[in-house]
Amino acid sequence: MSNPSTTSPPGADSDKLDSAVLKVAGVVVLGAIMSILDVTVVSVALPTFMKEFDTTYANVAWTMTAYTLALATVIPVTGWAADRFGTKRLYMSALVLFVAGSVLCSTAWNIESLISFRVLQGLGGGMLMPLGMTIMTRAAGPERVGRVMAVLGIPMLLGPIAGPILGGWLIESASWHWIFLINLPIGIVALAAAIKLLPKDNPEPSESFDFLGMLLLSPGLALFLFGVSSIPEEHTVAATRVLVPAIIGLVLIVAFVFHALRVKHPLIDLHLFKNRQLTFAVLTMVFFVIAFMGAGLLFPSYFLQVRGETTLSAGILLAPQGLGAMITMPIAGKLVDKIGPGKIVLTGIVVMVIGMAGFTQLTADTPYWLLLGALFVMGLGMGCTMMPNMTAALATLKDHAIAKGSTLMNIVNQTAGSIGTAIMSVVLTNQMQSRPLSGPAIAVQQDPSLADKLKLPAGAVETGLNQAAEAFSHTFTVAAVVLAVTLIPAFFLPRKRIVPTDVDEPAPALMH
Incomplete structure (x- = not known):
């Protein structure tokens, strides 16, 4: 491809990020912030939706x-579309679709209409992250991938920190409509900046579109994630609603694998796995995201249910994790470009396991300084893990392979996140059910007026909250074990400066 946006700009090999790259990064970060914030902002609004639309938690x-299913459906097409139409045009289209979906969400009149508009929003949001990675990697060149990934990590930090705080504040001070309407001014600014600052597209005739691959992979991913996402609601993997879509989805995904290995231009290029470095980065990502996203669900739940905090307070209490990551992420980004990601990712995982160990010993009155300290330590480790690992996956790829690689990593990220959330939800639910006083105690914690109705014996609430804390600690232990397993594939990540290679060749062995 001779597309100017796919080649490294002058000075791409210099040590610092120049102003042109930083401007591109600013545009991408704006879009990514909207997409990621939207997940965490909506999560705190679920009780509000239950009340507003008079429906059950399962429905809201x-x-x-x-939103997640829409993301999974559109991500596989993004790599091909970026090559076919150009990253700038596609990125602007994704922004428009996401903002339009957001505005429509704010007009929802019942839960069914809100869910429908969330699908439209997800179709736009699903393209923003892989396109953003592609645009930034191409703009900076292979020598500076670590630093641009550190910049792209900013919205990944701001989402978990700012989302619950922003969502709680908007709902309490305005109305639930504003958790969607806030995307309108941000989207307009992002679109204007994209028009002005992103490199001009010059797309060439692209490889043929893999329609059969799309018909296999997109519904396959959506059905599989639908099944997995139904596990917490059904309380068992054996439920028909879980097994049937998950098995059909897996069959379609397996069929896609056989198809992709036979055709010349598949929707997702599985020949990327010939690159040993990308393969180990994908395996590291799978285990890391399962543990991290699963634990991310547990932290606010513990503060809300066991400690009786408000939504806004719970969001603020999670801030130390983001602050820790803000300290290490820029440092890790620079070091990755100089010494490779291997040592940095290994160090980050070990630090995260140490931090999560603090949550494996929870009680109903564990000191806050200990919890906040453990979150801060986890954040320090996270800043050395997620984006350096993403760098390991993409830094060896060239030109059009970057779009395919970033699409692949985003599919892995989305799928592993859904699996992690489902696993930890089921583990926690089962732990709670085995401790009969935990449910009533949490109910009284949320609404003290229920104490008389439930007629609990003296000391039952205190005992029940300790049982609930114990259930959380056991679930955090599962997350910590999965996180520790991440050390195995991370051990094989390169420990020297990364040298780009061709997509159809295995990456050079740079490990020891």
């Missing part, structure tokens, strides 16, 4: 699941 949870 589909405002989250529908």
